[in-house]
Amino acid sequence: MFEGFTRRAARVAVAGGLAAALMAGGAWAKELRFVHAYPTASQHHRNVEWFTQQVTEKTKGEVTFRVFPSAQIMPINQELPAILSGQVSMTYSVAPVAASVEPLWGIFDLPFLFDVKLDDMSHGQRFFESEKGGGVLAAAMEKRGFKLISIAPTDYPSSFYLTRPDAVKTMEDLKGLKIRIAGGRIGQLAGEVYGYSPVAIAGAELVPALTQGVVDGGILPPIYSHDNKLPLKGLTVTPFAWPAVTPIIMSLAEFNSLTPEQQQVMMETGSELAARALKTVEENATASVEALKAAGATVVVLGADDIPAWRDKAATVWEAFVKENGEDAQTMLDEAIALRGN
Incomplete structure (x- = not known):
């Protein structure tokens, strides 16, 4: 006791x-x-x-x-x-x-x-x-x-980064390309809209997929691409998607x-x-793009005159997102558009 x-x-x-x-x-x-x-x-x-x-x-x-x-x-x-x-x-x-x-x-x-x-x-x-x-x-x-x-x-939006030096300049340049995406319905639909073949590949399998030619490139951001020394030679810098x-x-x-x-x-x-x-x-994004260019990559930056045509094509993808996710999705979409250039 x-x-x-x-x-x-x-x-x-x-x-x-x-x-x-x-x-x-x-x-x-x-x-x-x-x-x-x-x-x-x-x-x-x-x-x-x-x-x-x-x-x-x-x-x-x-x-x-x-x-x-x-x-x-x-x-x-x-x-x-x-x-x-x-x-x-x-x-x-x-x-x-x-x-x-x-x-x-x-x-x-x-x-x-x-x-x-x-x-x-x-x-x-x-x-x-x-x-x-x-x-x-x-x-x-x-x-x-x-x-x-x-x-x-932690990174700038992703765009089309290829294993060959021919960087994407127009939507026509995407036709027939196999492009790695992280996955998801929106990523698949974007491929259908812009004419490339989206291939869902996990991050751990990305380097083998690029080096072995499983895909022609990926929708990737600049800092990640530079830091991980990805085998990329043709880079298009534009705010295509922002998974980072x-x-x-x-x-x-x-x-x-x-x-x-x-x-x-x-x-x-x-x-x-x-x-x-x-x-x-x-x-860091600016520095990474310059470093990739210095290492021999062909870098194309889509200008303000180029983006409207790409954005118009994106309307189908935006509409699908709203249809799948309802009123809140429409509210955010409208807000993102309204906040441009303010």
Whole structure:
């Protein structure tokens, strides 16, 4: 009996000491488990490091993070289900994966919707910050048990990057080409509209597919292509689709467990990260295109006079997205168009 009391007392003492250690400024400290699939040398991880450090500092240690990079715990397609099951708190995902739980994220697959340039990503930022843009995505995610903290891209939109030096200049140049896509109905439909054969290939299989001639190229972004030394020789730079949009997504239940002050810090820091990330993309995308050109790639940049014809052709794809996803999809589409050039 005495032994049992001693053990209980010891447990109480340990719990009391732990409670004291966790107290910060009179509030319970909370550690959030943050997972992502990207290597520690990537811009994704640098963005996560900046975000988590800022939140920890601004909350004076009340909110801390345990970060698991490089898919240490699970592959990227299991992260969002793991958030819902309570295994982890949050992730730095990517639009195609987010679309697996909320199809509205497919808006970033729509050809030529976003009027962004290598040195000017402001149209994207206006859309992310708009109630009828990013706000619609945030509301849709809340209905599914998630909190959208930030939309912080790590690359410029993707376009047609080929293994041969003949870069795509016109829609006719696409005819008969086998082009790698990440997957999804929108990607398939875009291929039908523009006349190329879309081939869904996972990222891990991309290099063998390019080197072995399984495909003639892919819809790819510049920073990723340069950093991964992909065997590409003909590059078309234009905002065709934007799958490299990467959101920070959190458990809604865990977000609601934070104090109002902590929630405000999370959201304000997420907004700051979005602006910071877009600025970094402007710098790195331009440098990556120049590096690819210096390495011998033929680079074509579609100008303002070229894009309207491509955009007109995209209308069929936009209409299909709205038909499949309803009123919210139409609201976001209209907002993206309205925000151009403002």
